[in-house]
Amino acid sequence: HKSQAWSALFSEPMSDLVKRYTSSVGFDKRLWQADIRGSLAHAGMLAAQGIISKQDHADIQRGMAQITQDIESGHFEWKLDLEDVHLNIEARLTQLVGDAGKRLHTGRSRNDQVATDVRLWLRDEIDAIATLLAELQKAMLDLAAKNVDVVMPGFTHLQVAQPVSFAHHMLAYVEMFGRDRERMADVRKRVNRLPLGAAALAGTSYPLDRQAVANALGMEGLCENSLDAVSDRDFAIEFTAAATLAMVHISRLSEELILWMSQNFGFIRIADRFTTGSSIMPQKKNPDVPELARGKTGRVVGHLMGLVTLMKGQPLAYNKDNQEDKEPLFDTVDTLKDTLRIFAEMMAGITVNPQPMEAAARKGYATATDLADYLVKKGLPFRDAHEIVAHAVKEAQGKGVDLSELPLETLKGFHALIENDVYDVLSLQGSMNARMVVGGTAVERVREQIARLRG
Ligand code: ARG
Secondary structure, eight states, rough: OTTTTTGGSSOOOOOOHHHHOOOOHHHHHHGGGHHHHHHHHHHHHHHHHHHHHHHHEEEEEEHHHHHHHHHTTTTOOOOGGOOOOHHHHHHHHHHHTHHHHHHTTTOHHHHHHHHHHOOOOOOOHHHHHHHHHHHHHHHHHHHHHHHHOOEEEEEEETEEEEEEEHHHHHHHHHHHHHHHHHHHHHHHHHHHOTTTSSSTTTTTSOOOHHHHHHHHTOOOOEEEEEEHHOOOOOOHHHHHHHHHHHHHHHHHHHHEEEEEEETTTTTTTEEEGOHHHHHSSSTTTTTTTHHHHHHHHHHHHHHHHHHHHHHHOOOOOOOEEEEEGHHHHHHHHHHHHHHHHHHHHHHHEEEEEEHHHHHHHHHHTTTTHHHHHHHTTTOOOOOHHHHHHHHHHHHHHTTTOOOOOOOSHHHHHOOOTOTTTTHHHHHHHHHHHHHTTTOOOOOHHHHHHHHHOOO
């Protein structure tokens, strides 16, 4: 059992079952680039500080270049026996360059190494996610810009409430994804700090220049306490929380898309390439993509709970429990990235059907509030106006017509102050465009918001 990094003390080899149970290389090999980057920064600093020779440094660089090539071309042989990505790469380095490879781990532990690798990897993934969020926002802004004048019923309690611009509804999501971007940018600051130098837990007696390593890796600062450096996974939890919110936003949007494309709404069509058929019912086009996104949100919520629970009982400092941080974190990143990518494409391919939207708004008496506001403007107290309009709605419902279809004499019967100009406020467009307050759904305001968000 020479392959084990600590073998001298052990009187028997690890059992195969334990090997399989404790090994993480099957999934953590995806950290290989971060691992090599971190090692090269560490080695460069060791050489600059005179802890290893310039020749050792050159040998390490040469070996890592070879390993990079081997991994990229799929020729690297990952060994379960070597437990994780870190030991695999180090062992191969030593095989390639001899003693220099064995000197790389001077002043370092896998505890600060793995924390550094995960942070480096996650930092780049956060940047990719921020870009994908921006692309989704752009797709939704384009869809909004094409449909500013389209009136749809806004809902509360999923009951028709008031007419809103379809674009206004889209912009609500653009706001949410904007906050997701802010959260990602904020988490990034705490991800982008350097654990290396903490070594196993207490720091190291070698004269390391931690700041130089941080600079080489483009990190914004150091983890200032060695115990915290190796055992902190807050950054992973925080990231997963931010990812969870982004998925929750996607899930709410999914729920709406699914409703809107059902026959009972008929508000939108999504491009065929995002739907699937049924193996038995020939007429079907199912919204599989939004349904899966809604389902995958549950998975990411689960990862957040998993990570929080992983931390809650851990004493300082590093514990092997933390090896379990990777799969949930990786899957969160994969799920969020795939979902954002597919949504940006899908939103760009949505067709809006204005007729069913308007019909639904009429059927739900979406302009009832406008009639009340009309009476208030003529001097009635709002509560009285509210009551009067309720009677008018009841009458219209009984006749099976919209408020705007009641003749003036009928409307006058509810209050003498009602005149012919009432029909302006009873129209869907009129109602929508009356909501001129900042943040309101009037077309003019919506256009301003689109311009601001495109900024
Ligand atoms: N594979 C381990 C992890 O993912 C690396 C650190 C292991 N350190 C240790 N002392 N066993 O956390």
